[in-house]
């Protein structure tokens with residue numbers, strides 16, 4: 001039988017931990033259900049070289065600084081240690097190996113179905129992230145391609161690609177960094193970029209880019225982009241000369257209107273400039289040993305990495321919820337009340353202030369909104 005509590009939090013990543021801590025701080029008993037065996041499961045399996053692209057000072061969750069010893073841009077391992085410390089500091093004890101299969105209405109409460117870990121509560125916070133929903137486009141001929149085709153979420157390091165010609169498809173933060181990782185290891189790498197991009201530096205005049213982004217929030221996104229444009233152009237240079245197309249919308253407007261996060265450049269542009277990364281345009285199909293491009297001749301590759309992003313679809317998880325998901329199953333709002341009383345999402349929508357920071361803001365506002373809903 002499902003045991004009860006004030007709130008159920010699904011997921012023990014940054015969003016689940018921050019929300020549970022915020023709820024507990026307001027006297028609500030939160031049960032965290034995590035499908036894997038540890039907190040920060042997704043950060044444990046990100047690629048080896050990953051460091052936060054946002055700076056330590058602006059990436060901490062509420063109530064606990066990231067230690068100075070982690071440096072300005074903490075490594076993946078530092079982030080895992082930090083999340084472990086966060087759970088310990090706030091005495092959060094998730095139920096592990098507890099995948100939630102569905103969240104259903106149970107009278108005025110919600111029931112999270114997770115076998116023997118099932119729980120019922122008036123409040124449920126979905127903090128399941130996007131890692132479980134890799135987007136893998138279907139190209140003609142993909143099945144015939146002889147080499148491996150893998151999603152960026154399973155890429156770890158360049159070792160398996162030594163001696164191969166590798167095609168990385170997609171120029172978001174993962175694609176740009178994985179291409180750089182391969183190039184730095186001496187792998188022959190091509191980056192296929194279909195559309196226009198926003199590229200920003202990690203720092204501007206020694207100040208982390210997030211600090212500039214936060215200052216820009218004094219203005220509407222479009223105006224802040226206009227103000228920042230000359231500085232960004234100065235810092236990044238004319239990306240059109242490298243063969244990239246600049247997005248017609250600035251970085252802040254693109255996040256706000258389309259949820260498109262800019263690429264934070266940590267060396268990819270230099271690698272394109274000096275020829276260690278080759279740029280190509282849109283891929284239209286595959287053959288046995290090659291990729292076919294829309295505007296250039298087919299080329300042979302030994303492996304393909306799809307840095308094509310994630311498309312969370314929560315329809316199966318939330319079969320009873322009405323008016324909270326888009327037609328494709330993405331949450332419509334995050335960090336505040338939804339159309340379903342007691343149901344919240346945390347960290348579900350990209351933000352201009354950095355996702356860790358946004359998660360912290362949302363965790364607190366969810367806890368405030370949830371407080372009056374606690375079990376009588």
Ligand SMILES: Cc1cc2nc3c(=O)[nH]c(=O)nc-3n(C[C@H](O)[C@H](O)[C@H](O)COP(=O)(O)OP(=O)(O)OC[C@H]3O[C@@H](n4cnc5c(N)ncnc54)[C@H](O)[C@@H]3O)c2cc1C
Nearest residue numbers: 011013014015035052053054099100128129347354355356
């Ligand atoms: C490569 C990469 C680099 C990033 N770098 C930065 C950065 O530098 N700065 C920044 O601010 N943001 C960054 N982000 C974005 C974001 O901050 C992280 O993705 C962050 O981990 C999101 O936290 P989350 O808790 O929402 O999701 P996750 O970290 O994905 O955690 C979700 C948790 O929910 C669990 N779960 C999922 N489904 C279920 C279920 N049905 N039942 C039970 N448990 C479930 C998962 O196992 C997981 O533990 C990065 C993202 C990626 C992919």
